[in-house]
Amino acid sequence: MSCPICGGETEQKFRPFCSRRCADIDLAKWLNGSYSVPSQREEDLEVEDDTQDFTPKRPH
Incomplete structure (x- = not known):
């Protein structure tokens, strides 16, 4: 099994990741x-449509 972040060999202690660093990177992706x-x-x-075009329009 390879680490989903870097592709390295997994470490049993951090499984499914290879290191604490990759586990923290994955956690940060979830949190942000x-x-x-x-x-x-x-x-x-509907909410997405309302927030999609937020740039103010300038008159020509």
Whole structure:
């Protein structure tokens, strides 16, 4: 089994990672929202549409 972060050989102590460093990198990705699953719920799609175009429009 290889480490999902760096591809190195896993260490039993940190399984499925190879080191504490890779385990911490994975935890940081979870905490900052890098890992996410897109929602298909209607109310989430409406919120996404509202926040998608936030740039102010300038008159020509």
